[in-house]
Amino acid sequence: MPLESSFILKYKEGDLESFDLLIQSLGGLPFRSSHDPFLAWQMIPKLMNLFLVIDESLLSLKFINQNPEGPSILIRLALQKAAVRNFSYGKRGSLGATTFIASIIEAVDLYFEEAKGRSKKSAFRSFQKSVVVGFNLRKYLIKYDLSHDLENKPELSKLSKKMAQFKKNNEKIFAIGNISGFILKVKFSCGTKSTQKDQGNLDHLKVILEESKSMEEFLKKFLQP
Amino acid sequence: MKLKRSIRLRDEKILGHDVFVQVDPFVAQALVDVLKFQKFKIDPQAIRMTKVFFAFYGFGYRIRSRKMGLEVNGDTINWSTVYHEGLHNIIGLRFGTKLIGRPMMTLLNECLGLPLPLYFMASLAQASGFIHRNTSFMQTIIRDSKRLGLPFEKNFRKAMGDPFKAYKGAVLEVFSVHKRLFDILKASKIDGEKKLRALTKELKGSENVFFYSHSTPVVPVLFVTGNCGMNSIRADIRAVHECLEILHASKTFEDFFKNLGVSKILAELEKSDSSSKKAA
Numbered sequence: 480m481p482l483e484s485s486f487i488l489k490y491k492e493g494d495l496e497s498f499d500l501l502i503q504s505l506g507g508l509p510f511r512s513s514h515d516p517f518l519a520w521q522m523i524p525k526l527m528n529l530f531l532v533i534d535e536s537l538l539s540l541k542f543i544n545q546n547p548e549g550p551s552i553l554i555r556l557a558l559q560k561a562a563v564r565n566f567s568y569g570k571r572g573s574l575g576a577t578t579f580i581a582s583i584i585e586a587v588d589l590y591f592e593e594a595k596g597r598s599k600k601s602a603f604r605s606f607q608k609s610v611v612v613g614f615n616l617r618k619y620l621i622k623y624d625l626s627h628d629l630e631n632k633p634e635l636s637k638l639s640k641k642m643a644q645f646k647k648n649n650e651k652i653f654a655i656g657n658i659s660g661f662i663l664k665v666k667f668s669c670g671t672k673s674t675q676k677d678q679g680n681l682d683h684l685k686v687i688l689e690e691s692k693s694m695e696e697f698l699k700k701f702l703q704p
Numbered sequence: 705m706k707l708k709r710s711i712r713l714r715d716e717k718i719l720g721h722d723v724f725v726q727v728d729p730f731v732a733q734a735l736v737d738v739l740k741f742q743k744f745k746i747d748p749q750a751i752r753m754t755k756v757f758f759a760f761y762g763f764g765y766r767i768r769s770r771k772m773g774l775e776v777n778g779d780t781i782n783w784s785t786v787y788h789e790g791l792h793n794i795i796g797l798r799f800g801t802k803l804i805g806r807p808m809m810t811l812l813n814e815c816l817g818l819p820l821p822l823y824f825m826a827s828l829a830q831a832s833g834f835i836h837r838n839t840s841f842m843q844t845i846i847r848d849s850k851r852l853g854l855p856f857e858k859n860f861r862k863a864m865g866d867p868f869k870a871y872k873g874a875v876l877e878v879f880s881v882h883k884r885l886f887d888i889l890k891a892s893k894i895d896g897e898k899k900l901r902a903l904t905k906e907l908k909g910s911e912n913v914f915f916y917s918h919s920t921p922v923v924p925v926l927f928v929t930g931n932c933g934m935n936s937i938r939a940d941i942r943a944v945h946e947c948l949e950i951l952h953a954s955k956t957f958e959d960f961f962k963n964l965g966v967s968k969i970l971a972e973l974e975k976s977d978s979s980s981k982k983a984a
Binding site: 523636642 | 747749750752753756757769771851852881885888889900903904907908910913917920921922923925926927929930931
């Protein structure tokens with residue numbers, strides 16, 4: 480078993496079937512890196528946030544096993560690879576689907592954490608809510624970012640009220656993920672427009688999230704080519 | 705005291721400024737004055753934003769918003785936030801604040817601000833003959849030096865010997881790291897691994913990394929790719945060269961500011977500030 484990190488237990492204890500589905504979708508652990516990137520990640524802990532889509536050639540097994548965030552990186556990688564293949568994640572013109580998927584990716588870690596302490600179904604319901612709130616929050620911030628010239632005064636009063644509202648709806652959504660990093664990355668990778676195909680992808684994603692009754696069911700639909 | 709409405713930035717509202725202004729009067733006061741003359745305010749809405757959404761400041765350095773809210777306690781604001789913002793403004797006023805086509809100058813501006821706490825804490829230690837370990841900055845770098853297995857005592861004492869030399873070294877190093885991260889993003893999948901390997905090698909040989917490891921160099925790089933574009937116009941390269949030449953040629957921070965023309969920048973700002981006061 481190449482994956483031997485103790486950090487992985489949290490995920491396995493939360494929902495073993497869903498975790499296995501994600502790892503299987505990677506088709507093994509295809510890390511090609513001939514060097515050890517661990518030092519760079521250790522010195523700049525947020526280095527992973529640089530990428531909207533993690534480049535697997537930058538990963539090594541040692542890095543995954545020794546890093547407390549290793550399992551989370553693997554899950555992200557699995558979701559991102561499927562999202563690139565199925566929903567044009569991170570591609571120009573895919574602003575809608577990419578934003579929705581980013582909210583999924585950020586909420587998945589929380590799901591495994593919550594599934595450990597209560598029923599998988601109730602953790603999944605909480606996951607569904609988190610994705611919707613996270614998506615609306617990101618959508619609002621992207622709109623805010625695009626509609627303000629960086630050198631002009633931001634409408635702070637409106638924004639801070641709106642942020643307080645989001646926080647009231649779902650406190651945890653602010654504690655997870657790198658929202659500001661995402662807003663910057665998505666502009667760079669996807670541009671500011673959403674194509675018709677992207678609208679279709681976004682609608683489809685919303686439907687599969689809403690109709691699924693468990694994480695396993697959702698992942699089967701999300702990961703299938 | 706909880707702030708109900710915006711208040712103009714004043715010396716007495718800046719926590720720690722009374723100490724650092726004695727350590728390096730010209731530099732510390734210039735960093736504050738550049739904001740005061742531009743009517744910067746401590747703003748309750750900006751404070752609220754940082755409380756509900758801390759990352760807000762990561763996704764946009766709105767230089768001209770002139771509202772400060774980060775690290776505010778009651779109606780006082782921390783010196784390091786003010787000095788950092790002050791330096792961005794001095795560099796912006798000297799070399800321009802346009803973003804499009806100027807990724808390198810925008811990155812350099814951030815990198816000039818990041819090691820400021822190192823300069824001031826080393827200067828304070830030099831002046832007092834005592835390392836003030838209990839401040840949040842010092843606690844952070846002591847923790848990071850342990851995490852990275854680097855000798856804090858040896859490196860900080862070296863910085864105490866010549867704080868500006870240490871500042872310069874850290875600026876150049878952190879700028880190089882930012883440029884490498886920018887290159888990794890620019891190269892995308894073409895040779896990301898090669899570039900990451902080069903970054904690892906550089907970090908391995910670094911003496912200063914624990915001075916800035918906490919500063920998440922990823923965010924400025926993302927900001928630049930999202931707002932400045934990937935390619936530099938000629939003026940961008942020219943400005944970076946000029947700024948780095950001035951930095952290299954300076955022996956002290958005061959020297960650096962004088963060579964940048966800070967006195968002239970401040971005199972012009974003061975003039976326009978007092979004429980607007982008269983008009984009011």
